[in-house]
Amino acid sequence: MRKILSVIKREYIQIVRTKGFIIGTVLGPVFMLGLIVVPIIVSSASVERQETIGVVDLTNEIFTELDKKLDHREYRLKDGFRRYILEKYEPSPGVEEVRNELRERVLKKEISAYIYIPEDVLESGARESAVKDATVPEEVKAEYVSEHTTDFEELRSLNRALNNVIVEKRLKSEGLDPQKVAQYIKRVELQPIKITKKGEEEDTAGTFMISYFLALIIYMAILIYGQVIMRGVIEEKSSRVVEVVLSSLKPFQLMMGKILGIGAVGLTQFSIWTLFGIGASLYSTSFIPAGADFAMPSIPAHVFIYFVVFFILGYFLFGTLYAAIGSVVNSEKEAQQLVMPVTMFLIVPIMLMIFIIRAPDSPLAVFLSMIPFFTPILMFLRITVLLPPFAQIGVSIVILAITILVMVWLVAKIYRVGILMYGKRPKFAEVVRWVRYS
Amino acid sequence: MDALEIEGISKSFGDFYAVKNLSFEIPAGTIYGLLGPNGAGKTTTIRMVMNIIIPDEGSIKVLNQRMDEEMKERVGYLPEDRGLYPKMKVGELLLFLAEIKGLKGSEARKEIDFWLERFDLSDWKSKKVEELSRGMQQKLQFIVTVIHQPELIILDEPFSGLDPVNTKLLKDVMLEMKEKGRTIVFSTHRMEQVEMICDNICLINKAERVLEGNLSQIKKQYGKNTVILDYDGEANFIKNLPEIDRIDDYGKFMEIKLKEKSSPQDLLPKLVGKISINKYEVREPTLNAIFIEKVGGEEVKDEEDIISH
Numbered sequence: 001m002r003k004i005l006s007v008i009k010r011e012y013i014q015i016v017r018t019k020g021f022i023i024g025t026v027l028g029p030v031f032m033l034g035l036i037v038v039p040i041i042v043s044s045a046s047v048e049r050q051e052t053i054g055v056v057d058l059t060n061e062i063f064t065e066l067d068k069k070l071d072h073r074e075y076r077l078k079d080g081f082r083r084y085i086l087e088k089y090e091p092s093p094g095v096e097e098v099r100n101e102l103r104e105r106v107l108k109k110e111i112s113a114y115i116y117i118p119e120d121v122l123e124s125g126a127r128e129s130a131v132k133d134a135t136v137p138e139e140v141k142a143e144y145v146s147e148h149t150t151d152f153e154e155l156r157s158l159n160r161a162l163n164n165v166i167v168e169k170r171l172k173s174e175g176l177d178p179q180k181v182a183q184y185i186k187r188v189e190l191q192p193i194k195i196t197k198k199g200e201e202e203d204t205a206g207t208f209m210i211s212y213f214l215a216l217i218i219y220m221a222i223l224i225y226g227q228v229i230m231r232g233v234i235e236e237k238s239s240r241v242v243e244v245v246l247s248s249l250k251p252f253q254l255m256m257g258k259i260l261g262i263g264a265v266g267l268t269q270f271s272i273w274t275l276f277g278i279g280a281s282l283y284s285t286s287f288i289p290a291g292a293d294f295a296m297p298s299i300p301a302h303v304f305i306y307f308v309v310f311f312i313l314g315y316f317l318f319g320t321l322y323a324a325i326g327s328v329v330n331s332e333k334e335a336q337q338l339v340m341p342v343t344m345f346l347i348v349p350i351m352l353m354i355f356i357i358r359a360p361d362s363p364l365a366v367f368l369s370m371i372p373f374f375t376p377i378l379m380f381l382r383i384t385v386l387l388p389p390f391a392q393i394g395v396s397i398v399i400l401a402i403t404i405l406v407m408v409w410l411v412a413k414i415y416r417v418g419i420l421m422y423g424k425r426p427k428f429a430e431v432v433r434w435v436r437y438s
Numbered sequence: 439m440d441a442l443e444i445e446g447i448s449k450s451f452g453d454f455y456a457v458k459n460l461s462f463e464i465p466a467g468t469i470y471g472l473l474g475p476n477g478a479g480k481t482t483t484i485r486m487v488m489n490i491i492i493p494d495e496g497s498i499k500v501l502n503q504r505m506d507e508e509m510k511e512r513v514g515y516l517p518e519d520r521g522l523y524p525k526m527k528v529g530e531l532l533l534f535l536a537e538i539k540g541l542k543g544s545e546a547r548k549e550i551d552f553w554l555e556r557f558d559l560s561d562w563k564s565k566k567v568e569e570l571s572r573g574m575q576q577k578l579q580f581i582v583t584v585i586h587q588p589e590l591i592i593l594d595e596p597f598s599g600l601d602p603v604n605t606k607l608l609k610d611v612m613l614e615m616k617e618k619g620r621t622i623v624f625s626t627h628r629m630e631q632v633e634m635i636c637d638n639i640c641l642i643n644k645a646e647r648v649l650e651g652n653l654s655q656i657k658k659q660y661g662k663n664t665v666i667l668d669y670d671g672e673a674n675f676i677k678n679l680p681e682i683d684r685i686d687d688y689g690k691f692m693e694i695k696l697k698e699k700s701s702p703q704d705l706l707p708k709l710v711g712k713i714s715i716n717k718y719e720v721r722e723p724t725l726n727a728i729f730i731e732k733v734g735g736e737e738v739k740d741e742e743d744i745i746s747h
Contacts, residue, residue, distance in 0.1 A: 003507075006537040014526065240521025244582060247488050247515035248538040250507065420490060 003249045007257025008264065011232070015265045025269050029276050050077070052085045053158075054102045054114035058095070059122055063088050065165040075157060084158070087111065106147060113146030115158070121166055122173070210299055211384030212353065214307050215377050219350055222314050222376070223343070225266045226322035230335055232258055233326025233419070242419050251416040256408075259319040266315065270308075306383050306393075313397065314376025316404050318342065324411040327418035334425055349377040360386040370396050372403035410435060439502070441466040441590050441621035442487065447496030449482055456482040458645040459496070464623055464638065469616055471632040471653075472625040473725075474642035475733055480625040481518050483642070484594050488515050501589060511540035514588035518595050518625075520579050524568035528559065528578060531567055532585060539586035546585070553581040557607070573604055580608060584615070591615060593624035597631055609635060629725040639725075641732055648732045657722040664723040665702050667692040671713035681705050686727060693727050 015021055057063040063086065069075070070084045077083045091098050102114040121140050142162060144155060168178040236242045236254075245254055299307075321342050329335045352374070356365050360382045369378040369392075379396045382388050417434040418426070426434075442464040449457045457479040464470045472480050485491040487498055489505040500509050523531055529550060536546035554560045557577040562570060570578065576599065584591060596612075597605055612622055612635060626632060632639060632653070639656070641649035649656065667673075668691055676692070677685050681700035686693040696702065702720045709715060723731075 003538045003540075006534060010526075010534045013530075014523075236523075239524055240517070240519040241523050242521070243490065243517035243519060244515070244521060244535065244579075245538065246490055247513070247517070248510055248535070420485075 004253050004257045004260070007249070007254060008261040011258055011261025012264050012268075015228070015262065016268065021265065021269075025272055028269075029273050029280075033280065050081060050083060050085060051112040051154075052087060052110075054087050054089050054105065054111045055117070056089050056091055056095070056098055056102065056114065057117045058091060058119040059117060061122065061169065062117055062162075062165055065169070066162060069161045069165055075161060089114075103145070106145065109147075113144055115162070116143040116145065117162075118142065122169055211303075211357070211381055214299070214303070214384065215353060215381045216350070218307070218311050218314055218377055218380060219346055221266055221270075221311060222318045223346055225262055225315060226318045226342070227339075228262050228265075229259060229319050230322040230326040230339070231332060232262065233323055233415075234329065234332055234335060237327070237419055237422075238330065246420075251419060252412045254419075255320075255323050255412060255415050259316065259323060263312070263315050263319065266311075270311070302387075303384050306380055309397070310376040310380040313400050313404065317372065317376070317400065317407060318346070320404070320407045320411040324414045324418070327415040328421070328426055328431060330422060330425065345373040346377070349374040349381075352378060353381055356381050357385050361388065366392060370399060372396075372400045375400045439466045440464060440499075441468075441501055442470075442623065443499040443502075444483070444487070445497050445499075447483070447486055447493040447498060449479075449486060449491060449493050455645045457486070457493075457642075460642065460645075460647050461496075462640045462647065462650050464621060466621050467616065467619050468621060468637040469612065469635050470621070470623040471636035471639040472623060472642065473627065473629070473632060473639055473729065474625075475627055478642040479645045480642060481594055484515075484518075484592055484623075484625060487592060488513070508540075511586060512589045514583040514586065514591040516579065516583040516591075516593040516596055520576065522567045522575065522579060522582070525566060527564050527566055528554070528570070529563040531578075532581065535582050536585050541586050549585050549587070550581075553585055556611075557581060572599075573601060576600060576604060577607070580611070584611070589620060591620060591622045593622065595626060596624050597626060597628060605631075629729055633725050641729065643733050649728070653725070656728065657725075660723045660728055662720060662722060663696040663698065663700070663702070664721055664727065665694040665696065665705065666717065666719040666721060667694060667709075667715065668717035669709075669713045669715050673713050675712065676709070679705070679708060681708075684727075684731065686730065693724060695723060695727060695731070 055063050055066070067086045070086065071082060075083055089098050089102060099114075099116065102111070105111050106114060118141075121142060144158065149155070171178045171181055233255075236245070242254075322339075325335055325338045325342065329338065349368075352368060356368070356378055359365055365378070365382065366388070368374055369382050369388075371378075375396045379388075379393065383393065413435045414431055418431070440463040444463070445461050447457060447460050448455065460479070460483060472483065474480050482491060486493045487500065487505065489510075498505060501512060503509055505513075526534070532550045532553075533543070533546055536549065537543070541549065550563075551560070554563055557580070559574060559577060559581075562574065567575065567578070580596070583593065591612075596608060600608060609631070612624075615622055636653050638651060639649070639653050640647060670690065673687070673692065676682065676694070677687075681696050681704055682694060683697045684695040694705070696705065702718075706718060709718075
């Protein structure tokens with residue numbers, strides 16, 4: 001045991017000290033946080049300024065209302081000033097002449113855009129029934145003419161204001177009260193409520209995202225740290241240091257020490273990230289802009305515990321496989337072919353995730369989550385989506401644990417022979433013979 | 439007491455016998471040479487002693503016990519394929535390898551400093567292994583083998599690739615170890631080293647033992663019918679003389695084995711006047727000659743390689 005500890009210590013220190021580990025640990029969360037936060041900050045910090053917009057109103061009824069609408073608070077700048085200053089242009093001497101003049105002014109940057117409202121916008125509601133196919137109303141278009149038309153935010157708010165004005169006008173012309181109608185057609189949200197034995201809680205998209213995210217982290221971590229194990233074994237083999245080490249300890253001790261040491265590196269990295277995450281959520285209010293439609297989703301304690309459990313078990317199961325691969329090959333290039341099937345065991349559950357999330361307690365989902373190679377990802381995912389009966393979780397963990405023990409026993413035999421074999425990569429049948437005769 | 443007892447061990451890989459029914463004992467406090475051409479089974483034997491390969495048959499006793507994890511702490515092993523962790527610092531590497539040999543931290547640190555000093559590597563303690571030259575890495579590798587003061591030291595081809603300075607250093611340390619009562623066994627196919635430092639030898643060829651025992655006794659067995667001839671001139675005619683059994687000719691130097699009934703005194707007159715003789719010495723055969731005779735049909739071409747005809 002003391003010798004395994006020495007191996008663990010060596011693996012741990014040698015990896016934790018590398019630049020790769022430090023950079024990965026620091027940049028990992030920065031990168032992920034960046035993906036979430038940067039777009040929010042950028043979009044809310046986009047420079048809004050006062051703009052002058054010309055309006056050619058052929059109906060002659062809309063301009064005043066639109067001008068009034070854009071005076072509302074929701075259309076103003078943050079500091080309270082009006083964002084859109086409207087200038088009315090009479091269509092004289094002719095529409096085309098005015099439009100040409102406005103085009104010139106836009107190009108000279110005297111105004112930032114102009115809006116052209118055709119004559120028939122107000123009637124279009126009535127016209128709908130006159131068209132042959134009544135179910136497909138002909139689209140009515142006003143025009144927004146500018147040098148750049150990709151500011152969706154601005155387009156959307158102007159479009160909303162214009163629409164409100166026109167719809168209100170249409171309703172009034174039919175003798176309806178726009179405010180009443182607005183109340184009648186108010187939308188109803190279908191709010192998902194998740195009930196558990198402890199009570200009910202609102203299920204938000206946040207927790208859904210978190211399950212997905214955590215399962216992906218298990219997948220990534222197993223993949224990355226598994227490869228670290230494999231590379232370590234290959235390195236010991238190709239630098240020929242392995243025989244020196246084996247003159248002091250058993251192959252099994254070396255293998256377990258390596259798997260445990262690298263696992264400890266993984267847990268260290270997670271701990272740092274968890275602390276970082278807790279810190280981040282404590283301060284989230286200060287760096288997430290108040291206006292942003294985003295709240296830090298929280299992870300329930302039991303989910304976190306299962307996350308750690310399934311990460312460790314999954315890491316062990318796949319860690320032994322990667323160690324076995326490392327021991328039978330001579331180079332990383334050779335290893336890549338053998339890694340494929342192992343990677344498949346990890347990719348299949350990832351592809352099944354959507355199915356599991358939609359039907360977490362279907363018999364097929366239960367069955368799949370019991371397959372030890374899928375359990376770490378799929379059972380964990382089921383737990384986050386719909387907590388299965390504890391018996392199911394327990395059975396899956398027992399199956400997984402037994403599989404790990406069998407794998408450790410099996411791989412130790414392969415490792416023992418393989419690690420001292422150089423030259424041609426052994427055929428599968430040979431590896432089977434090692435297991436049977438050692 | 440024997441430091442190592444090997445009894446009837448065999449190991450085969452498929453149809454190929456790497457070692458076949460091999461037995462020998464190594465008395466404690468001696469230096470033992472395990473000889474044989476390349477591929478004879480020396481490394482396999484050593485690996486079986488180290489419990490890295492399990493023999494199919496036979497038993498091995500190390501310091502009167504079966505080889506196990508605790509026993510490994512009393513044995514030092516230099517594998518044929520040298521290797522260290524290239525990215526580790528010299529001091530850390532030695533500390534790790536000493537720790538897995540069962541040394542405590544403080545004890546290990548003391549030994550590390552002593553050995554680095556002894557091998558003139560103290561300045562390199564905090565350098566990475568990969569920054570060391572080949573010669574320095576070889577010295578470091580040897581420190582790794584002896585840092586835990588093993589009672590039995592097993593060296594697989596310890597001199598291969600060493601320059602003369604390091605060869606001498608290693609030989610000196612081996613003799614020091616012997617004086618301290620340690621037992622050393624090493625494999626080689628370079629006879630002159632064996633002759634200089636070995637007490638006992640075992641010669642293996644094609645997986646089997648062909649000769650074993652005390653070196654000086656073996657030599658005596660082969661009797662005083664060997665002539666060492668140091669000469670200049672055309673000496674081709676010698677091999678056709680009736681007294682000659684075998685000749686090992688190096689061009690200016692010749693080791694001649696005479697037929698049993700022939701005397702060196704009869705041979706000398708036949709040479710006088712035909713070649714210029716710088717030295718004519720009657721002695722026991724060199725181990726090299728015994729080796730070649732025993733291995734049969736094979737010849738030591740140069741010091742590193744044995745090429746069969």
